[in-house]
Amino acid sequence: MKKRAISLAIALAGSVVSGQTVLANEVGDLKIQIDELQKRLEMVEQADEKVVKSKKKGVTVQISGQVNRGIQLADDGVENYTNFVDSDNSSTRVRFIADAPLTDALSLGAAIEMQVESNSTFNMNQTNSESSSGSGTASFTERRLEVMLTHKDLGKLWLGQGWSASDGTAESDLSGTALAASSFQGHAAGFYFRDAAGNVASDDAGDGTIDSVYYLGDSFDGLSRTDRLRYDTPSFGGFSLATSLAQGDRWDLAARYNGKVGGSKISASLGYADAESNDSSGYDSSLSGSVSVLFPSGFNVTLASSSKDLREGSALANNNADPQFYYTKLGYQADLFSIGKTSFSVDYVLGDEQQEAGEEMKGYGFQAVQKIQQYGTELYFALSRYDRESMDTEYQSLTVGMLGARVKF
Template identity: 35%
Template sequence: MKRICSIICLVVALLVCSDSHLQAAELDPQVLRQLQETIRQQQQLLQQQAIQIQHQEAQLKALQQQVTGLLQKADAQPQPPSQSVKPAPGLLPPAPAIIASGNDKIRLTLSGQVNRAINVVGDGAGTTLYHVDNNVSNSRFRLVGSAAITSDLTLGTRLELAFTADESSKVSQTDQTPGTYLNARWADISLASKKYGKLSLGKGNTASYLTAASDLSKTDIILYSSVADIAGGLFFRKKSGQLTSAALADVFTDYDGLNVKSRLRYDSPTWHGFHLAGSIVSGQRSDLGLHWAGEGYGFQSAAGFGIANPKQADSGLQYDGSFSLLHTASGLNLTLSSGMLDKKAGKDAFSYYVKLGWLADLTNQGSTAFGIDLSRSENSVASGDRGTSVGAAVVQEFKQFATELYLQYRIYSLAMGDGTPVYDINVGTLGVRVKF
């Protein structure tokens, strides 16, 4: 634009000068030739500017056509009733807290799970479908609080309530809908130190609990050492048609410590994967538990051993132990468990359990776990009773949704010590667990 103005000014100046000096210019051919050359150069410059303007005009026209086409396409698409513009991720306001402590001294978290299943059962008198809450790991929610007292000492609290409808350990042929079951699993206060260990007071896991349940297979939501949990309330049926008084939960037990009770418990610091625990339990009971976990040479492993005094009138001490080994490259795994109850009269009660598994990554959703197991129990209900159970299961994990889908088929058999013949119990299970 500045060039065009300069050219115009030059032409005007030449015209003005021409009136007063035309006569003189005509007398000097050299001046006329210079003037003619200047006019020619300016004409070329004007032509170049005109070409550039035409080119820019064409570009602007093409851009306008593109914008018009995009607007027409956007107008043709259906629009939501209302749509707000989302700010950039860095400008998003902080999300409101889902749960908060009543004071700013304790950090509080909420978690839990819902675990529902369908059992299809054949007990010798037909096939029946039962809706159950899976007692292997029942539906529950928990509140966990923590506060740092020092750099090494932490104060902890835990409240946990099992909230189950038609628990699998209670559903039976005589009561298919036992109703809602509420149980305060945890009401615990603890002091934890990496240097000195952990002291817990209240209701929670006893020291020997879970020492019979070491398991790295990822099928333990449905397939593990306590094989009766998914259908423990069912009774064996005599070949004559009547139900016996022997329930699956009575025949098949893994003698896994003293379970969840009110106790004073101490856990030692971990040393080379080992830690020792002991507890004084309500009802004048007591127990010890040794726990271990480690990995190396391409394997992961876990083990436990427990000894407990259940303070039962007809029995003495109770022992149990377990071991699980996972080959991380192949996913192949082995789990073993055994328990014993020293009975004062009659034969001691025993349980044995073995499981072979394969942990694979068959989808991008999460791991797929397969397992087959065998369980044997002796003298659990009466001297001479022998129970046998075999099962197979698959568990599919969905990491994105914190969900597990599982399928199991299991057969329970009982040879009664008095010789009474009973039918096997066949159970097929389809279930799902969602954690939050």
């Protein structure tokens, strides 16, 4: 339609000035301008609508992100809570990814990704559930601030704030329900348990530790995101290796596999993190691993386990604690609706001696996620019950439910 309109404009312009030699030059200039405009319109139509052209020649910038909001319901045995939250399982964020191809094999990139959460589930608990102002509790933190150099045959080099090599090694998950709940219990992370007398037990040992769901059931997921220099090998048959040197004289190693075996998808990770040289750390090293298998039938299973080697002289080491983490999930995916895949799962989490010797936290849960593929949207539901057991204190059970939606753009 645009081409026809432009062609008609040219024809009309030519007929109007026909025979008027005094305007011949102006008409010629007009035709040139219209031709140039037509070329530009065609280029815009063909360009990827997700890519923004940088002012710097040869550089493209992709802008993307997501908003994740939900309703959190909690029952700690004494009080009920209703919170309007941002789920820390997959927080609200925005990112800018720049890419500049240097050769056919080599490219230079950069990433800025910021996390913006109002009433993050990581912070919401019995002590700050109510907000009299109605503005909630807000956090604005960096996720990625880094530059990358990628070679298709030699691998990838990362410099700056971002994922350490071992980050994510406890979180392999092909269930389709990780948004609702995973080895990281983000939907209930901030809540505390109440003791038998009804008191909120935020630091029972009195040693400054935080006894929330997250800290009692931490997956010890490597060095997480941090300022580091990281290198990844290329993928060989689905296998890859990575290592990073992080701020505070820490370092880590990771091995990963992502591929198919006999029609089943497999995602597996193993990570080792060394923090022995970091005086502020309470442990010397951690080991974390996970594997998730999605069968052709839609059934899937996920397993994860982690442990920490405590630093001699630390409070937990002095009490002969041995921090461990275990997680398992059984799930099923099906095409129940034309709008997108539906996923269900049940999971179990065990955090052992993570804050006190002789103590453990167990959790059981159900999750459901419905994709709306066309609109980049996922609707999700999670319901989890947690129990905390200790040698000298009796605790009440904690139940947390979450209903929400994530929209990607």
